[in-house]
Amino acid sequence: MNTVLAEQTWTTSAKHFIGSRRNLLIGGEWVPAASGKTFAVFDPAYGREIARVAEADVEDVNRAVEAARKAFEGGPWSRMTASERGRMLWKLAELIEARTDELAEIESIDNGKPLSVARVADLPLSVDLLRYHAGWATKVRGTTMEIPGSYLAYTLREPIGVVAAIIPWNFPLLMAVWKLAPALAVGCTVVLKLAEQTPLSGLRLGELIQEAGFPPGTVNILAGFGETAGAALAAHNGVDKIAFTGSTEVGKLIVRAAADNLKKVTLELGGKSPTVVFADADLNAAIPGVSTSIFFNHGQCCVAGSRLYAHEKVFDQVVEGVASAARKIKLGPGLNADSEMGPLVSQEQYKRVSDYIQSGSNEGARVVVGGQGSVREKGYFIRPTVLTNVSSDMTVVREEIFGPVLVATPFKDNDIEAIAREANDTIYGLAANVWTSDIAVAHLMAKRIRAGTVWVNCTTVLDPALPFGGYKQSGWGRENSEFVIDEYTELKTIVAALKTKQ
Ligand code: NAP
Ligand code: MG
Numbered sequence: 001m002n003t004v005l006a007e008q009t010w011t012t013s014a015k016h017f018i019g020s021r022r023n024l025l026i027g028g029e030w031v032p033a034a035s036g037k038t039f040a041v042f043d044p045a046y047g048r049e050i051a052r053v054a055e056a057d058v059e060d061v062n063r064a065v066e067a068a069r070k071a072f073e074g075g076p077w078s079r080m081t082a083s084e085r086g087r088m089l090w091k092l093a094e095l096i097e098a099r100t101d102e103l104a105e106i107e108s109i110d111n112g113k114p115l116s117v118a119r120v121a122d123l124p125l126s127v128d129l130l131r132y133h134a135g136w137a138t139k140v141r142g143t144t145m146e147i148p149g150s151y152l153a154y155t156l157r158e159p160i161g162v163v164a165a166i167i168p169w170n171f172p173l174l175m176a177v178w179k180l181a182p183a184l185a186v187g188c189t190v191v192l193k194l195a196e197q198t199p200l201s202g203l204r205l206g207e208l209i210q211e212a213g214f215p216p217g218t219v220n221i222l223a224g225f226g227e228t229a230g231a232a233l234a235a236h237n238g239v240d241k242i243a244f245t246g247s248t249e250v251g252k253l254i255v256r257a258a259a260d261n262l263k264k265v266t267l268e269l270g271g272k273s274p275t276v277v278f279a280d281a282d283l284n285a286a287i288p289g290v291s292t293s294i295f296f297n298h299g300q301c302c303v304a305g306s307r308l309y310a311h312e313k314v315f316d317q318v319v320e321g322v323a324s325a326a327r328k329i330k331l332g333p334g335l336n337a338d339s340e341m342g343p344l345v346s347q348e349q350y351k352r353v354s355d356y357i358q359s360g361s362n363e364g365a366r367v368v369v370g371g372q373g374s375v376r377e378k379g380y381f382i383r384p385t386v387l388t389n390v391s392s393d394m395t396v397v398r399e400e401i402f403g404p405v406l407v408a409t410p411f412k413d414n415d416i417e418a419i420a421r422e423a424n425d426t427i428y429g430l431a432a433n434v435w436t437s438d439i440a441v442a443h444l445m446a447k448r449i450r451a452g453t454v455w456v457n458c459t460t461v462l463d464p465a466l467p468f469g470g471y472k473q474s475g476w477g478r479e480n481s482e483f484v485i486d487e488y489t490e491l492k493t494i495v496a497a498l499k500t501k502q
Contacts, residue, residue, distance in 0.1 A: 011102065014109065017204055021053070025210075025221040026064045026222075027217045028215070031054075033060055038053060039055045043109050044111070044112040045335075045342060046333070053199050053203070055225070056222035058228065060224070062238075069189075070217050077215050078187065080215075082187070083138055086134040086137035089137065092212040097123075107172060107173055107198075108335055110200040111169060111198050112334050113297060113298070115337075116339075121297075126173050129174075133464070134181075136182070136185045140185075151497055153496075156491075157186070159186045159188045161240030161241065162240050163190045164193070164243070165179035165243045165244075166254070167192070168245050168247075169198040169345050172200075175245055176194065182479070183488050186488045191220045191221075193222050198345065234257035240263055241265070243479075248270045248427070251269045268470065269474050269475045271302050271303055271428045273304060274432050274449070275308050275309070276309045277308070277314060278438065283314060286457075289433065291321075294308075295325075299353075300349075303453070304402075306400070306405065307407055309423060315410035319386060332376075344381070345380070352401075356405060357371060357385055357405060360387045368388055369384065369385060370384050388407075391409075400428070416441065420449055427472060428473055432454045433454075434449075434456050442457070450471045450472065451470070452468065452475075452478070463480075
Protein backbone atom coordinates (compact mmCIF):
# COMPACT_ATOMS: atom_id res chain seq x y z
CA MET A 1 0.00 0.00 0.00
CA ASN A 2 2.76 2.45 0.92
CA THR A 3 4.47 2.09 -2.42
CA VAL A 4 1.19 2.96 -4.12
CA LEU A 5 0.75 6.02 -1.92
CA ALA A 6 4.31 7.15 -2.58
CA GLU A 7 3.66 7.21 -6.32
CA GLN A 8 0.76 9.59 -5.95
CA THR A 9 0.60 13.27 -5.30
CA TRP A 10 -2.17 13.06 -2.76
CA THR A 11 -2.30 15.72 -0.09
CA THR A 12 -1.76 14.74 3.53
CA SER A 13 -5.35 14.68 4.72
CA ALA A 14 -6.67 12.62 1.79
CA LYS A 15 -3.66 10.31 2.06
CA HIS A 16 -4.27 9.81 5.76
CA PHE A 17 -7.94 9.03 5.22
CA ILE A 18 -7.43 6.65 2.30
CA GLY A 19 -4.37 5.00 3.82
CA SER A 20 -6.07 3.52 6.86
CA ARG A 21 -8.71 0.79 7.01
CA ARG A 22 -12.29 2.10 7.05
CA ASN A 23 -15.16 0.66 9.06
CA LEU A 24 -18.94 0.99 9.09
CA LEU A 25 -20.84 3.69 11.00
CA ILE A 26 -23.53 1.96 13.08
CA GLY A 27 -25.24 3.52 16.08
CA GLY A 28 -22.58 6.23 16.34
CA GLU A 29 -19.62 3.80 16.38
CA TRP A 30 -17.15 2.89 13.66
CA VAL A 31 -17.23 -0.89 13.65
CA PRO A 32 -15.80 -3.66 11.47
CA ALA A 33 -18.25 -5.87 9.58
CA ALA A 34 -19.77 -8.61 11.73
CA SER A 35 -18.18 -11.15 9.37
CA GLY A 36 -14.79 -9.42 9.67
CA LYS A 37 -14.70 -9.21 5.86
CA THR A 38 -13.28 -6.28 3.90
CA PHE A 39 -13.24 -5.43 0.21
CA ALA A 40 -10.83 -3.58 -2.04
CA VAL A 41 -11.29 -0.02 -3.30
CA PHE A 42 -9.64 0.92 -6.60
CA ASP A 43 -8.19 4.05 -8.16
CA PRO A 44 -9.54 3.81 -11.73
CA ALA A 45 -6.83 6.07 -13.15
CA TYR A 46 -4.23 3.39 -12.42
CA GLY A 47 -6.47 0.34 -11.98
CA ARG A 48 -5.01 -0.56 -8.63
CA GLU A 49 -6.12 -1.17 -5.09
CA ILE A 50 -5.81 1.84 -2.81
CA ALA A 51 -7.79 0.91 0.30
CA ARG A 52 -9.72 -1.78 2.10
CA VAL A 53 -13.14 -1.13 3.56
CA ALA A 54 -15.35 -3.20 5.87
CA GLU A 55 -17.91 -5.19 3.87
CA ALA A 56 -21.40 -4.94 5.31
CA ASP A 57 -23.77 -7.89 5.02
CA VAL A 58 -27.12 -8.98 6.46
CA GLU A 59 -26.06 -8.83 10.11
CA ASP A 60 -24.63 -5.32 9.77
CA VAL A 61 -27.78 -4.23 7.94
CA ASN A 62 -29.88 -5.58 10.82
CA ARG A 63 -27.78 -3.70 13.37
CA ALA A 64 -27.86 -0.48 11.36
CA VAL A 65 -31.64 -0.63 10.91
CA GLU A 66 -32.05 -1.32 14.63
CA ALA A 67 -29.87 1.69 15.50
CA ALA A 68 -31.84 3.90 13.10
CA ARG A 69 -35.11 2.65 14.57
CA LYS A 70 -33.94 3.38 18.11
CA ALA A 71 -32.82 6.89 17.15
CA PHE A 72 -36.14 7.49 15.39
CA GLU A 73 -38.50 6.13 18.05
CA GLY A 74 -37.04 7.30 21.31
CA GLY A 75 -33.64 8.83 20.71
CA PRO A 76 -32.54 12.43 20.98
CA TRP A 77 -33.08 12.93 17.24
CA SER A 78 -36.85 12.55 17.50
CA ARG A 79 -36.94 14.96 20.45
CA MET A 80 -35.04 17.70 18.66
CA THR A 81 -36.89 20.71 17.38
CA ALA A 82 -37.11 21.37 13.65
CA SER A 83 -34.91 24.40 14.17
CA GLU A 84 -32.22 22.28 15.83
CA ARG A 85 -32.35 19.80 12.96
CA GLY A 86 -32.00 22.64 10.48
CA ARG A 87 -29.02 24.07 12.34
CA MET A 88 -27.30 20.70 12.37
CA LEU A 89 -27.71 20.31 8.60
CA TRP A 90 -26.30 23.82 8.17
CA LYS A 91 -23.35 22.90 10.34
CA LEU A 92 -22.68 19.82 8.24
CA ALA A 93 -22.72 22.06 5.15
CA GLU A 94 -20.09 24.29 6.78
CA LEU A 95 -17.88 21.32 7.67
CA ILE A 96 -18.06 19.98 4.12
CA GLU A 97 -17.34 23.40 2.66
CA ALA A 98 -14.32 23.84 4.91
CA ARG A 99 -12.96 20.48 3.69
CA THR A 100 -13.72 20.99 0.00
CA ASP A 101 -10.12 20.33 -1.06
CA GLU A 102 -9.77 17.09 0.84
CA LEU A 103 -13.20 15.73 -0.15
CA ALA A 104 -12.72 16.71 -3.80
CA GLU A 105 -9.43 14.89 -3.79
CA ILE A 106 -10.90 11.74 -2.23
CA GLU A 107 -13.70 11.85 -4.81
CA SER A 108 -11.30 12.31 -7.69
CA ILE A 109 -9.06 9.45 -6.58
CA ASP A 110 -11.91 7.02 -5.90
CA ASN A 111 -14.26 7.86 -8.79
CA GLY A 112 -11.75 9.05 -11.38
CA LYS A 113 -13.36 12.43 -12.12
CA PRO A 114 -11.09 15.44 -12.56
CA LEU A 115 -10.38 17.30 -9.34
CA SER A 116 -11.67 20.48 -11.00
CA VAL A 117 -15.06 18.82 -11.65
CA ALA A 118 -15.36 17.60 -8.06
CA ARG A 119 -14.44 21.11 -6.88
CA VAL A 120 -16.92 23.02 -9.06
CA ALA A 121 -19.77 20.52 -9.21
CA ASP A 122 -19.92 17.75 -6.58
CA LEU A 123 -18.74 19.76 -3.57
CA PRO A 124 -20.61 23.07 -3.95
CA LEU A 125 -23.82 21.27 -4.93
CA SER A 126 -23.57 19.05 -1.84
CA VAL A 127 -23.12 22.12 0.35
CA ASP A 128 -26.00 23.94 -1.36
CA LEU A 129 -28.31 20.96 -0.95
CA LEU A 130 -27.68 20.78 2.77
CA ARG A 131 -28.27 24.51 3.20
CA TYR A 132 -31.42 24.40 1.10
CA HIS A 133 -32.90 21.52 3.09
CA ALA A 134 -31.78 23.04 6.38
CA GLY A 135 -34.27 25.78 5.52
CA TRP A 136 -37.07 23.28 4.94
CA ALA A 137 -36.78 21.70 8.40
CA THR A 138 -38.84 24.50 9.95
CA LYS A 139 -41.30 24.76 7.07
CA VAL A 140 -42.90 21.32 7.08
CA ARG A 141 -46.55 21.86 7.91
CA GLY A 142 -50.10 20.63 7.60
CA THR A 143 -53.29 22.40 6.61
CA THR A 144 -56.85 22.81 7.91
CA MET A 145 -59.97 21.80 6.00
CA GLU A 146 -63.55 23.01 6.19
CA ILE A 147 -65.94 20.04 6.28
CA PRO A 148 -69.68 19.86 7.01
CA GLY A 149 -70.64 19.38 10.67
CA SER A 150 -69.02 20.56 13.82
CA TYR A 151 -65.46 19.36 13.39
CA LEU A 152 -61.94 20.61 13.40
CA ALA A 153 -60.16 18.86 10.54
CA TYR A 154 -56.47 19.26 9.89
CA THR A 155 -53.42 17.45 8.58
CA LEU A 156 -49.96 16.84 9.97
CA ARG A 157 -46.88 15.93 7.98
CA GLU A 158 -44.84 13.42 9.97
CA PRO A 159 -41.45 11.88 9.19
CA ILE A 160 -41.87 8.56 7.41
CA GLY A 161 -39.47 6.77 9.79
CA VAL A 162 -36.36 4.77 8.97
CA VAL A 163 -35.10 5.51 5.47
CA ALA A 164 -32.76 3.19 3.57
CA ALA A 165 -30.80 5.12 0.96
CA ILE A 166 -28.96 3.19 -1.75
CA ILE A 167 -26.74 5.23 -4.03
CA PRO A 168 -24.55 4.85 -7.14
CA TRP A 169 -20.94 5.75 -7.88
CA ASN A 170 -21.23 8.62 -10.38
CA PHE A 171 -21.50 11.46 -7.82
CA PRO A 172 -20.77 9.57 -4.59
CA LEU A 173 -20.76 12.41 -2.02
CA LEU A 174 -23.47 14.39 -3.78
CA MET A 175 -25.78 11.38 -4.02
CA ALA A 176 -25.28 10.66 -0.31
CA VAL A 177 -26.19 14.24 0.62
CA TRP A 178 -29.04 14.26 -1.94
CA LYS A 179 -30.74 11.50 0.11
CA LEU A 180 -29.63 12.51 3.59
CA ALA A 181 -30.55 16.20 3.51
CA PRO A 182 -34.33 15.96 2.97
CA ALA A 183 -34.68 12.81 5.10
CA LEU A 184 -32.93 14.44 8.04
CA ALA A 185 -34.63 17.81 7.56
CA VAL A 186 -38.06 16.27 8.16
CA GLY A 187 -36.86 14.12 11.08
CA CYS A 188 -36.25 10.68 9.57
CA THR A 189 -33.27 8.52 10.45
CA VAL A 190 -31.19 6.87 7.73
CA VAL A 191 -29.21 3.80 6.79
CA LEU A 192 -27.07 4.74 3.79
CA LYS A 193 -25.55 2.07 1.52
CA LEU A 194 -22.66 3.46 -0.50
CA ALA A 195 -21.71 2.18 -3.94
CA GLU A 196 -19.12 -0.55 -3.80
CA GLN A 197 -16.90 1.23 -6.37
CA THR A 198 -16.76 4.54 -4.46
CA PRO A 199 -17.24 4.23 -0.69
CA LEU A 200 -14.53 6.64 0.45
CA SER A 201 -16.14 10.10 0.38
CA GLY A 202 -19.31 8.72 2.03
CA LEU A 203 -17.25 7.27 4.87
CA ARG A 204 -15.43 10.58 5.32
CA LEU A 205 -18.86 12.25 5.33
CA GLY A 206 -19.78 9.94 8.23
CA GLU A 207 -16.95 11.46 10.28
CA LEU A 208 -18.20 14.96 9.52
CA ILE A 209 -21.74 13.92 10.48
CA GLN A 210 -20.38 12.89 13.86
CA GLU A 211 -18.42 16.12 14.14
CA ALA A 212 -21.59 18.10 13.40
CA GLY A 213 -23.19 16.43 16.42
CA PHE A 214 -25.91 14.25 14.90
CA PRO A 215 -26.97 11.85 17.69
CA PRO A 216 -25.85 8.19 17.39
CA GLY A 217 -28.01 6.11 15.05
CA THR A 218 -29.44 9.11 13.18
CA VAL A 219 -27.21 8.34 10.20
CA ASN A 220 -25.72 4.87 9.74
CA ILE A 221 -23.33 4.29 6.85
CA LEU A 222 -22.61 0.95 5.24
CA ALA A 223 -20.14 0.05 2.53
CA GLY A 224 -20.87 -3.22 0.79
CA PHE A 225 -22.30 -4.94 -2.24
CA GLY A 226 -25.71 -4.55 -3.79
CA GLU A 227 -26.60 -8.21 -3.95
CA THR A 228 -25.91 -8.67 -0.23
CA ALA A 229 -26.13 -5.49 1.87
CA GLY A 230 -28.30 -3.62 -0.66
CA ALA A 231 -30.75 -6.47 -1.13
CA ALA A 232 -31.01 -7.02 2.66
CA LEU A 233 -31.80 -3.34 3.17
CA ALA A 234 -34.40 -3.26 0.41
CA ALA A 235 -36.17 -6.29 1.89
CA HIS A 236 -35.85 -5.29 5.56
CA ASN A 237 -39.16 -5.06 7.40
CA GLY A 238 -37.75 -2.46 9.78
CA VAL A 239 -37.26 0.01 6.91
CA ASP A 240 -40.17 2.38 6.21
CA LYS A 241 -38.91 3.90 2.99
CA ILE A 242 -36.28 3.20 0.41
CA ALA A 243 -34.70 5.97 -1.63
CA PHE A 244 -32.73 4.51 -4.53
CA THR A 245 -30.58 5.95 -7.29
CA GLY A 246 -29.07 3.59 -9.87
CA SER A 247 -29.99 1.47 -12.83
CA THR A 248 -33.54 0.76 -13.96
CA GLU A 249 -32.75 -2.95 -13.73
CA VAL A 250 -31.87 -2.77 -10.01
CA GLY A 251 -34.74 -0.32 -9.45
CA LYS A 252 -37.13 -3.11 -10.44
CA LEU A 253 -35.46 -5.49 -7.97
CA ILE A 254 -35.88 -2.86 -5.24
CA VAL A 255 -39.61 -2.58 -5.96
CA ARG A 256 -39.99 -6.35 -5.70
CA ALA A 257 -37.96 -6.51 -2.49
CA ALA A 258 -40.04 -3.70 -0.97
CA ALA A 259 -43.30 -5.56 -1.50
CA ASP A 260 -43.23 -7.61 1.69
CA ASN A 261 -43.81 -4.72 4.11
CA LEU A 262 -44.94 -2.33 1.35
CA LYS A 263 -42.28 0.20 2.31
CA LYS A 264 -42.53 3.44 0.38
CA VAL A 265 -40.19 3.65 -2.61
CA THR A 266 -38.67 6.49 -4.61
CA LEU A 267 -36.46 5.69 -7.59
CA GLU A 268 -34.02 7.77 -9.62
CA LEU A 269 -33.07 5.50 -12.50
CA GLY A 270 -31.43 5.55 -15.87
CA GLY A 271 -31.97 7.76 -18.88
CA LYS A 272 -31.34 8.07 -22.60
CA SER A 273 -32.04 11.77 -22.84
CA PRO A 274 -32.59 13.42 -26.22
CA THR A 275 -31.00 16.65 -27.38
CA VAL A 276 -32.91 18.33 -30.22
CA VAL A 277 -31.14 21.02 -32.26
CA PHE A 278 -33.33 23.01 -34.67
CA ALA A 279 -31.93 24.74 -37.75
CA ASP A 280 -32.45 28.18 -36.19
CA ALA A 281 -30.50 27.38 -33.01
CA ASP A 282 -27.56 29.54 -31.97
CA LEU A 283 -24.89 26.96 -32.79
CA ASN A 284 -22.22 28.85 -30.85
CA ALA A 285 -24.18 27.92 -27.74
CA ALA A 286 -25.76 24.66 -28.92
CA ILE A 287 -22.54 22.87 -29.94
CA PRO A 288 -20.77 23.32 -26.58
CA GLY A 289 -24.12 22.55 -24.94
CA VAL A 290 -24.52 19.23 -26.77
CA SER A 291 -20.94 18.40 -25.95
CA THR A 292 -21.23 19.23 -22.23
CA SER A 293 -24.48 17.37 -21.96
CA ILE A 294 -22.92 14.07 -23.09
CA PHE A 295 -19.28 14.44 -22.00
CA PHE A 296 -19.66 16.01 -18.54
CA ASN A 297 -18.57 13.51 -15.86
CA HIS A 298 -17.48 11.18 -18.73
CA GLY A 299 -21.12 10.62 -19.70
CA GLN A 300 -21.69 8.94 -16.34
CA CYS A 301 -24.72 11.12 -15.66
CA CYS A 302 -28.27 9.86 -15.49
CA VAL A 303 -29.34 13.03 -17.37
CA ALA A 304 -26.63 12.77 -20.07
CA GLY A 305 -27.91 14.00 -23.46
CA SER A 306 -26.91 10.81 -25.24
CA ARG A 307 -29.21 10.94 -28.28
CA LEU A 308 -28.73 13.90 -30.61
CA TYR A 309 -31.38 14.86 -33.18
CA ALA A 310 -30.31 17.79 -35.35
CA HIS A 311 -31.99 19.36 -38.38
CA GLU A 312 -30.32 18.19 -41.57
CA LYS A 313 -29.36 21.77 -42.47
CA VAL A 314 -27.12 21.98 -39.40
CA PHE A 315 -26.48 18.29 -38.72
CA ASP A 316 -22.95 18.12 -40.21
CA GLN A 317 -21.93 21.35 -38.54
CA VAL A 318 -23.21 20.23 -35.12
CA VAL A 319 -21.64 16.77 -35.40
CA GLU A 320 -18.32 18.20 -36.57
CA GLY A 321 -18.45 20.83 -33.81
CA VAL A 322 -19.06 18.21 -31.12
CA ALA A 323 -16.41 15.91 -32.63
CA SER A 324 -13.91 18.73 -32.64
CA ALA A 325 -14.71 19.52 -28.98
CA ALA A 326 -14.27 15.81 -28.22
CA ARG A 327 -10.85 15.73 -29.88
CA LYS A 328 -9.70 18.61 -27.71
CA ILE A 329 -10.77 17.07 -24.38
CA LYS A 330 -7.64 16.16 -22.47
CA LEU A 331 -7.87 12.73 -20.87
CA GLY A 332 -5.79 11.89 -17.83
CA PRO A 333 -5.85 10.96 -14.15
CA GLY A 334 -8.29 13.11 -12.20
CA LEU A 335 -5.54 14.60 -10.04
CA ASN A 336 -3.48 15.88 -12.99
CA ALA A 337 -4.10 19.61 -13.19
CA ASP A 338 -4.68 19.58 -16.96
CA SER A 339 -7.06 16.59 -17.09
CA GLU A 340 -10.48 17.47 -18.45
CA MET A 341 -11.82 13.92 -18.47
CA GLY A 342 -10.70 11.10 -16.21
CA PRO A 343 -11.11 7.34 -16.48
CA LEU A 344 -14.47 5.56 -16.21
CA VAL A 345 -15.17 4.38 -12.68
CA SER A 346 -14.19 0.72 -13.05
CA GLN A 347 -12.92 -1.99 -15.34
CA GLU A 348 -16.47 -3.31 -15.57
CA GLN A 349 -17.79 0.05 -16.85
CA TYR A 350 -14.82 0.32 -19.22
CA LYS A 351 -15.72 -3.04 -20.73
CA ARG A 352 -19.44 -2.20 -20.85
CA VAL A 353 -18.90 1.07 -22.69
CA SER A 354 -16.29 -0.48 -25.04
CA ASP A 355 -18.70 -3.29 -25.87
CA TYR A 356 -21.43 -0.76 -26.66
CA ILE A 357 -19.13 1.09 -29.06
CA GLN A 358 -18.24 -2.23 -30.69
CA SER A 359 -21.92 -3.16 -30.98
CA GLY A 360 -22.60 0.21 -32.64
CA SER A 361 -19.85 -0.45 -35.21
CA ASN A 362 -21.11 -3.99 -35.77
CA GLU A 363 -24.59 -2.69 -36.46
CA GLY A 364 -23.28 -0.21 -39.04
CA ALA A 365 -22.70 3.01 -37.12
CA ARG A 366 -19.90 5.34 -38.24
CA VAL A 367 -17.40 6.34 -35.56
CA VAL A 368 -16.83 10.06 -36.23
CA VAL A 369 -14.51 10.51 -33.28
CA GLY A 370 -13.30 8.37 -30.37
CA GLY A 371 -14.02 4.67 -30.49
CA GLN A 372 -12.71 1.71 -28.62
CA GLY A 373 -9.28 1.35 -27.10
CA SER A 374 -7.72 3.05 -24.13
CA VAL A 375 -5.60 6.15 -24.58
CA ARG A 376 -3.31 5.25 -21.74
CA GLU A 377 -1.44 2.15 -20.71
CA LYS A 378 -3.17 1.93 -17.36
CA GLY A 379 -6.58 2.94 -16.13
CA TYR A 380 -10.06 2.78 -17.59
CA PHE A 381 -9.97 5.61 -20.11
CA ILE A 382 -12.48 5.79 -22.95
CA ARG A 383 -12.24 8.50 -25.60
CA PRO A 384 -15.29 10.73 -26.04
CA THR A 385 -17.13 9.16 -28.95
CA VAL A 386 -19.68 10.28 -31.54
CA LEU A 387 -21.58 7.77 -33.69
CA THR A 388 -23.61 8.61 -36.81
CA ASN A 389 -25.43 6.39 -39.35
CA VAL A 390 -27.52 5.05 -36.52
CA SER A 391 -31.14 3.92 -36.58
CA SER A 392 -33.77 3.82 -33.87
CA ASP A 393 -33.60 0.04 -33.47
CA MET A 394 -29.86 -0.13 -32.70
CA THR A 395 -28.73 -1.12 -29.20
CA VAL A 396 -26.59 2.04 -28.90
CA VAL A 397 -29.68 4.16 -29.54
CA ARG A 398 -32.00 2.19 -27.26
CA GLU A 399 -29.88 1.40 -24.19
CA GLU A 400 -28.26 3.66 -21.63
CA ILE A 401 -24.50 3.44 -22.19
CA PHE A 402 -23.47 5.54 -19.20
CA GLY A 403 -20.26 6.63 -20.86
CA PRO A 404 -19.09 9.45 -23.19
CA VAL A 405 -20.88 8.13 -26.27
CA LEU A 406 -23.25 10.24 -28.38
CA VAL A 407 -25.48 8.83 -31.12
CA ALA A 408 -26.55 11.40 -33.72
CA THR A 409 -29.48 11.36 -36.16
CA PRO A 410 -30.63 14.09 -38.61
CA PHE A 411 -34.27 15.12 -39.08
CA LYS A 412 -35.85 16.82 -42.11
CA ASP A 413 -38.97 18.83 -41.41
CA ASN A 414 -39.83 21.11 -38.55
CA ASP A 415 -42.70 18.82 -37.65
CA ILE A 416 -42.89 19.18 -33.87
CA GLU A 417 -45.08 16.10 -33.43
CA ALA A 418 -42.74 13.86 -35.44
CA ILE A 419 -39.61 15.19 -33.71
CA ALA A 420 -41.19 14.79 -30.29
CA ARG A 421 -42.22 11.23 -31.18
CA GLU A 422 -38.60 10.42 -32.00
CA ALA A 423 -37.34 12.12 -28.84
CA ASN A 424 -39.91 10.12 -26.85
CA ASP A 425 -39.01 6.81 -28.51
CA THR A 426 -37.38 5.39 -25.38
CA ILE A 427 -38.37 3.56 -22.21
CA TYR A 428 -36.77 6.42 -20.26
CA GLY A 429 -37.95 9.94 -19.46
CA LEU A 430 -35.47 11.67 -17.22
CA ALA A 431 -34.39 14.78 -19.13
CA ALA A 432 -34.24 16.47 -22.55
CA ASN A 433 -32.47 19.41 -24.19
CA VAL A 434 -33.97 21.67 -26.85
CA TRP A 435 -31.97 24.22 -28.84
CA THR A 436 -33.89 26.75 -30.96
CA SER A 437 -34.36 30.51 -31.28
CA ASP A 438 -38.11 30.14 -31.83
CA ILE A 439 -39.80 30.60 -28.47
CA ALA A 440 -43.00 28.84 -29.56
CA VAL A 441 -41.09 25.79 -30.84
CA ALA A 442 -39.13 25.68 -27.58
CA HIS A 443 -42.23 25.58 -25.41
CA LEU A 444 -44.18 23.27 -27.70
CA MET A 445 -41.29 20.81 -27.60
CA ALA A 446 -41.00 21.22 -23.82
CA LYS A 447 -44.67 20.26 -23.56
CA ARG A 448 -44.51 17.31 -25.94
CA ILE A 449 -41.42 15.66 -24.50
CA ARG A 450 -42.21 13.14 -21.79
CA ALA A 451 -39.37 13.78 -19.36
CA GLY A 452 -38.96 15.08 -15.82
CA THR A 453 -36.75 18.02 -16.85
CA VAL A 454 -36.50 19.88 -20.17
CA TRP A 455 -33.63 22.30 -20.65
CA VAL A 456 -34.19 24.99 -23.28
CA ASN A 457 -31.07 26.60 -24.76
CA CYS A 458 -29.08 25.38 -21.79
CA THR A 459 -28.16 22.02 -20.33
CA THR A 460 -27.67 20.14 -17.06
CA VAL A 461 -28.73 23.08 -14.89
CA LEU A 462 -29.37 21.55 -11.47
CA ASP A 463 -30.38 23.31 -8.29
CA PRO A 464 -31.85 22.13 -4.97
CA ALA A 465 -34.91 24.29 -5.70
CA LEU A 466 -35.72 22.38 -8.92
CA PRO A 467 -37.81 19.19 -8.76
CA PHE A 468 -35.78 16.30 -10.17
CA GLY A 469 -37.05 12.90 -11.31
CA GLY A 470 -38.19 10.76 -14.16
CA TYR A 471 -41.18 9.89 -16.29
CA LYS A 472 -41.65 6.31 -17.49
CA GLN A 473 -38.87 3.88 -16.49
CA SER A 474 -36.61 6.68 -15.25
CA GLY A 475 -38.16 6.53 -11.83
CA TRP A 476 -40.80 7.16 -9.23
CA GLY A 477 -41.20 10.39 -7.30
CA ARG A 478 -39.33 13.67 -7.26
CA GLU A 479 -36.27 14.76 -5.35
CA ASN A 480 -35.17 18.26 -4.32
CA SER A 481 -37.53 21.28 -4.17
CA GLU A 482 -40.53 21.40 -1.83
CA PHE A 483 -41.92 18.24 -3.48
CA VAL A 484 -39.29 16.03 -1.87
CA ILE A 485 -40.80 16.79 1.53
CA ASP A 486 -43.84 14.72 0.54
CA GLU A 487 -41.57 11.78 -0.32
CA TYR A 488 -40.09 11.61 3.19
CA THR A 489 -43.25 12.31 5.20
CA GLU A 490 -46.60 10.65 5.88
CA LEU A 491 -49.71 12.79 5.76
CA LYS A 492 -51.98 12.36 8.75
CA THR A 493 -55.61 13.55 8.82
CA ILE A 494 -57.12 14.48 12.16
CA VAL A 495 -60.82 15.06 12.65
CA ALA A 496 -61.96 16.25 16.08
CA ALA A 497 -65.64 16.68 17.03
CA LEU A 498 -66.31 20.15 18.38
CA LYS A 499 -69.14 19.27 20.72
CA THR A 500 -69.23 20.79 24.17
CA LYS A 501 -70.67 18.91 27.18
CA GLN A 502 -73.61 21.32 27.68
P1 NAP B 1 -26.66 -0.31 -9.91
O1 NAP B 1 -26.22 -1.71 -10.04
O2 NAP B 1 -28.09 0.00 -10.11
O3 NAP B 1 -26.17 0.21 -8.48
C1 NAP B 1 -26.73 1.28 -7.74
C2 NAP B 1 -26.74 0.91 -6.25
O4 NAP B 1 -27.61 -0.21 -6.02
C3 NAP B 1 -25.39 0.45 -5.74
O5 NAP B 1 -25.22 0.89 -4.40
C4 NAP B 1 -25.51 -1.04 -5.83
O6 NAP B 1 -24.60 -1.76 -5.04
C5 NAP B 1 -26.92 -1.25 -5.38
N1 NAP B 1 -27.48 -2.55 -5.75
C6 NAP B 1 -27.10 -3.38 -6.75
N2 NAP B 1 -27.87 -4.50 -6.76
C7 NAP B 1 -28.75 -4.37 -5.75
C8 NAP B 1 -29.81 -5.18 -5.25
N3 NAP B 1 -30.10 -6.35 -5.80
N4 NAP B 1 -30.52 -4.73 -4.20
C9 NAP B 1 -30.25 -3.54 -3.63
N5 NAP B 1 -29.25 -2.73 -4.06
C10 NAP B 1 -28.52 -3.13 -5.10
O7 NAP B 1 -25.82 0.55 -10.88
P2 NAP B 1 -24.28 0.30 -11.21
O8 NAP B 1 -23.89 -1.13 -11.22
O9 NAP B 1 -23.52 1.20 -10.33
O10 NAP B 1 -24.24 0.80 -12.69
C11 NAP B 1 -24.96 0.07 -13.67
C12 NAP B 1 -25.78 1.02 -14.49
O11 NAP B 1 -26.71 1.77 -13.67
C13 NAP B 1 -24.98 2.12 -15.12
O12 NAP B 1 -24.24 1.72 -16.18
C14 NAP B 1 -26.11 3.07 -15.47
O13 NAP B 1 -26.81 2.58 -16.56
C15 NAP B 1 -26.95 3.04 -14.25
N6 NAP B 1 -26.66 4.11 -13.29
C16 NAP B 1 -27.55 5.14 -13.18
C17 NAP B 1 -27.30 6.17 -12.29
C18 NAP B 1 -28.24 7.32 -12.13
O14 NAP B 1 -27.85 8.30 -11.50
N7 NAP B 1 -29.47 7.24 -12.59
C19 NAP B 1 -26.13 6.13 -11.53
C20 NAP B 1 -25.26 5.06 -11.66
C21 NAP B 1 -25.54 4.06 -12.53
P3 NAP B 1 -23.14 -2.08 -5.70
O15 NAP B 1 -22.36 -0.87 -5.44
O16 NAP B 1 -22.62 -3.27 -5.02
O17 NAP B 1 -23.38 -2.36 -7.15
MG1 MG C 1 -12.91 3.49 -6.73
